[in-house]
Amino acid sequence: MAAPSPLIGECYGGLHPATPQAGYERIAWHECVPRAERVRVRSHTCNCRPIVYELCHAGGLLFVRRIYRSDAVIEHQSTWLRTSEGEELWSRILLGHAR
Numbered sequence: 001m002a003a004p005s006p007l008i009g010e011c012y013g014g015l016h017p018a019t020p021q022a023g024y025e026r027i028a029w030h031e032c033v034p035r036a037e038r039v040r041v042r043s044h045t046c047n048c049r050p051i052v053y054e055l056c057h058a059g060g061l062l063f064v065r066r067i068y069r070s071d072a073v074i075e076h077q078s079t080w081l082r083t084s085e086g087e088e089l090w091s092r093i094l095l096g097h098a099r
Contacts, residue, residue, distance in 0.1 A: 013046040013047055013048055014043075014044045014045050014046035014047065014052075015043070015044075015045050015046060015094060016045060016046050016049070017045055017053065017093055017094050017095075017096060018094065018095050018096035019096050020096050020099050021095070021096040021097055024096060024097055024098055024099055025092060025097060025098040025099075026098075026099065027064070027066075027078055027089070027093075027098055027099060028078070028079065029066060029076035029077070029078065030076060030077055030078070030079070031076065031077075032065070032075045032076060032077050033077075035058065035059065035080065036058035036059040038058065039056050039057070039058040040056065040057045040058065041054045041055070041056055041057075041065075042055045042056065042057050042062075043055040043090065045094075050068060050069055050070060051066060051067070051068050051069075052066075052067045052069070053065070053066055053067075053090075053093055054067070055086065055087075055090045056077075058080075059080075061080040061081060061082065061083075061086065062080070062081050062082075062083055062085075062086025062087065062089075062090075063077050063078050063079065063080045063081060063086060064077065064078040064086070064089055064090060064093060065077045065078075066078075
């Protein structure tokens with residue numbers, strides 16, 4: 001029997017990012033500023049954790065939205081990137097190489 005993926009948790013509501021690895025990259029998070037009329041969420045992490053990440057697509061660019069839920073909901077976003085750079089950032093978050 002194959003071992004369960006470290007990205008999939010018991011609640012199956014989305015991906016679970018790996019634990020941050022030693023020397024992980026610290027992402028420069030920015031205040032969410034509307035830059036496009038519509039934003040499409042391409043992928044997201046599981047909402048069973050206090051921090052949820054969303055890979056978002058708008059205006060031909062990708063960015064990652066970080067949503068922290070405690071007493072209040074606090075949202076930040078990464079820099080808006082070309083598709084290849086945005087997908088690379090998303091992979092680094094999921095693998096624990098960036099936070």
